[in-house]
Each structure stands twice: as C-alpha cells, then as structure tokens.
Amino acid sequence: MFLTPLASLSDEELMQRVASKDDDRAYGELYHRHACRLMGLFYRQMNGDEALAADLTQDAFMRVWTARDRFSGTNFRTWLLTIGYNLIKNHYRHTEHQKQYELFSKQTGEEEEDNNIIDKMENDAFDQTLRQELEKLPSESRLLFSFRFEEELTVPEIAALMGIPEGTVKSRLYMLTQTLKQKFNQYDYIRR
Numbered sequence: 001m002f003l004t005p006l007a008s009l010s011d012e013e014l015m016q017r018v019a020s021k022d023d024d025r026a027y028g029e030l031y032h033r034h035a036c037r038l039m040g041l042f043y044r045q046m047n048g049d050e051a052l053a054a055d056l057t058q059d060a061f062m063r064v065w066t067a068r069d070r071f072s073g074t075n076f077r078t079w080l081l082t083i084g085y086n087l088i089k090n091h092y093r094h095t096e097h098q099k100q101y102e103l104f105s106k107q108t109g110e111e112e113e114d115n116n117i118i119d120k121m122e123n124d125a126f127d128q129t130l131r132q133e134l135e136k137l138p139s140e141s142r143l144l145f146s147f148r149f150e151e152e153l154t155v156p157e158i159a160a161l162m163g164i165p166e167g168t169v170k171s172r173l174y175m176l177t178q179t180l181k182q183k184f185n186q187y188d189y190i191r192r
Contacts, residue, residue: 042054
C-alpha cells in the first residue's frame, strides 16, 4: 500500500488526519504551510515585536493541537485565523499595552502635516507611512485591514471569523478605507 504524499492533501484533509489519528506528520505539514503567514499577522498586530509574534504563533498551533477533535472540517485557514484573532484580543485585553495604545490614539487623533513628505515619498516610504497610520487605528480596525487586504479574506470569511454580520464588516471596511483615503489623498500620484 502506498502512502499519499502529505503535500498533495488539502488543509482540511490534513486536519482530519490530525484529529482522527493524532498524525504528527500531518500536523507538521499544516505548521509548515501556515506558520509564517500567521506569524506575519501577529508581527503586524504586535507592532513589530518578533519575539511576541513567535510566542503567539506557537500558542496558536498548540491550541490547534489541543482542540484538534473540535475541528468542524470546513475551512482550516479560517479556523486557524479565528484562533489567532482570539489570541490577539486576549493579548490586548490582558496587557497594559492596550491602555497605552488607546491613550496614544486619543492624543494623536488630529492629522499631522509634514510639508516635506511629498518630496521624500516613494513606494517603500508609502508602505511605511501606511503601517504607521494603521498603528494609530484601534486594534479591531487594524485586524480588519489585515484580514481583508493582507490575508485577502472575503467579507463572509471575516464576518465568520470576527463573529459579526457581513453588513457590519462591509460598513467598517468602507469607513476604514475612507479614513485611510483621506489621510493619503495628498499622495495619490504615487499609486497611479
């Protein structure tokens, strides 16, 4: 009997093997496929704290293992991102970091003008400035941006992940993009 190569199996098939047979190799394949992207999400949400992002990635995959028998079989990536989303919410809820972040957001609510920025702006600088503007947003808005534009999830996937109606996701995405558009109107020529 020949074994099916793990690389040819879908995420859901791999997770079924993990759940039903405690298959370490299938679990390792899932980790190999998703750990870097998940760590990137954590890295962005933790303001570049690589060690914390690595810890949260390990926590997420430990939860995948411990909750393997509760996997519904639908969409592994969405399930994994839900675990990641909950870890991020818990981190913000249980640390002083969130209180400091909210205070900073209130204090810097007004747009800052920088007359020399247009002369210095290139695509890399635009991306860095975008990241800084995103850091000023509430954590829920940053997560929404990350899920939609970096993880490329659909509106229904985001709604399921965040536990909110699709209409709410759409309206929040609209408000978020309008806010960012206003902040970057002066840089419009860069993205043409």
